[in-house]
Amino acid sequence: MGEMGRAEPVNAAGAVISGRRQVVIVTSMHRSGTSACARVLNLRGLSIASDLMSPGPDNERGFWESRSLADYHDRFFASVDHAHDSARSLSPGVFSTAAAERLEHRLEKHLRSLPEDGPVLVKDPRISLVMPAWLKALDKVDLEPFVVVMVRNPLEVAASLDRRNRFSFERSCLLWLRYMLGAERGSRGMKRVFVSYSDFLDDWRAQTARVIEGGGLAVSGLNQQMEEECDAFLTRSLQHHREDDESIHEDARVIPWVATVYDALRRATRDDLDGLEEVLDQVERDLAASGNILEAQVARVDSRIFDFVNKEKVLQDEVLSLREQLGQQEQVSLRAEQEAKSLRDMIAASEEGRGGPGASGERDPVAFSA
Numbered sequence: 435m436g437e438m439g440r441a442e443p444v445n446a447a448g449a450v451i452s453g454r455r456q457v458v459i460v461t462s463m464h465r466s467g468t469s470a471c472a473r474v475l476n477l478r479g480l481s482i483a484s485d486l487m488s489p490g491p492d493n494e495r496g497f498w499e500s501r502s503l504a505d506y507h508d509r510f511f512a513s514v515d516h517a518h519d520s521a522r523s524l525s526p527g528v529f530s531t532a533a534a535e536r537l538e539h540r541l542e543k544h545l546r547s548l549p550e551d552g553p554v555l556v557k558d559p560r561i562s563l564v565m566p567a568w569l570k571a572l573d574k575v576d577l578e579p580f581v582v583v584m585v586r587n588p589l590e591v592a593a594s595l596d597r598r599n600r601f602s603f604e605r606s607c608l609l610w611l612r613y614m615l616g617a618e619r620g621s622r623g624m625k626r627v628f629v630s631y632s633d634f635l636d637d638w639r640a641q642t643a644r645v646i647e648g649g650g651l652a653v654s655g656l657n658q659q660m661e662e663e664c665d666a667f668l669t670r671s672l673q674h675h676r677e678d679d680e681s682i683h684e685d686a687r688v689i690p691w692v693a694t695v696y697d698a699l700r701r702a703t704r705d706d707l708d709g710l711e712e713v714l715d716q717v718e719r720d721l722a723a724s725g726n727i728l729e730a731q732v733a734r735v736d737s738r739i740f741d742f743v744n745k746e747k748v749l750q751d752e753v754l755s756l757r758e759q760l761g762q763q764e765q766v767s768l769r770a771e772q773e774a775k776s777l778r779d780m781i782a783a784s785e786e787g788r789g790g791p792g793a794s795g796e797r798d799p800v801a802f803s804a
Contacts, residue, residue: 456553457577461561462584463613465594467631472498472557479653481549507560510537521608529566541571565620580649581626593675628702
């Protein structure tokens with residue numbers, strides 16, 4: 435199967451399905467397994483955009499995410515004085531602005547540019563924060579949305595962001611909270627499924643089956659080539675940090691809202707949705723009431739961390755400069771040694787030349803008398 439992973443839409447009996455085309459939206463907090471999920475679903479038969487981000491040191495097997503789509507989201511955030519990695523709340527009022535209208539137009543354009551045969555997939559963690567704009571864009575295109583929300587232990591996310599971005603633990607947890615609240619609230623009223631990243635790596639077959647069944651996705655059955663490609667793509671090495679579910683309650687740094695939301699979402703990954711919306715709504719209300727204080731605390735911690743990072747960079751630059759100077763001095767010293775050796779060789783050769791008859795300057799008595 436090619437990278438686009440297209441498949442003829444059929445049902446369990448093998449009959450071709452007709453009707454509204456499906457778009458699968460894979461989203462969550464960054465570093466939560468959206469890339470892994472998107473690629474496996476692509477291999478299972480969902481088409482994706484052609485302008486994919488290039489793999490990076492932090493995601494060597496690819497992001498499976500449209501460059502233009504991420505750019506559209508970031509341009510929107512910049513227009514409303516925000517950023518995808520900001521721990522500040524995003525006011526609901528921004529979705530009634532001209533910037534939001536531009537985003538909706540670009541999203542509509544992006545959706546219409548996707549492959550036209552079979553179900554399609556879009557993936558970007560930023561979608562979690564801009565679901566209202568996506569709802570409006572989806573209303574304008576003939577696509578049926580199905581949302582896959584990846585769920586990962588926030589301790590693992592924080593460790594990953596510390597390694598990649600040097601984010602403080604507090605900032606990472608607050609970001610995780612805002613993304614997950616946005617993804618859950620924004621996907622209400624749509625077909626959706628919650629998938630644990632850890633469970634996905636343990637048994638991608640079972641979790642992919644949950645996704646396909648939950649969305650009623652029109653894809654062909656799993657064949658040997660698909661299995662081999664998925665097995666080769668997914669390994670435990672993709673998960674550099676792993677914590678069990680109980681660890682979230684044992685780390686004193688974790689604010690209770692984070693643990694509460696993770697517990698509720700973890701139950702949702704087991705198809706237990708009882709009380710999910712109520713629990714997250716209460717956390718969202720509490721966060722709105724005191725989020726500014728929390729944001730200020732996070733900002734202070736981040737400021738200190740960034741100061742340390744900047745000082746570390748200055749020291750690293752100084753060390754690099756000293757190493758360059760040392761290297762230059764070593765080269766000068768080497769050249770001096772080579773020149774000294776050359777002079778010694780010349781002196782030795784000269785002395786050897788004076789070592790023959792008459793070289794000492796003494797007269798030959800026989801020759802003198804003659």
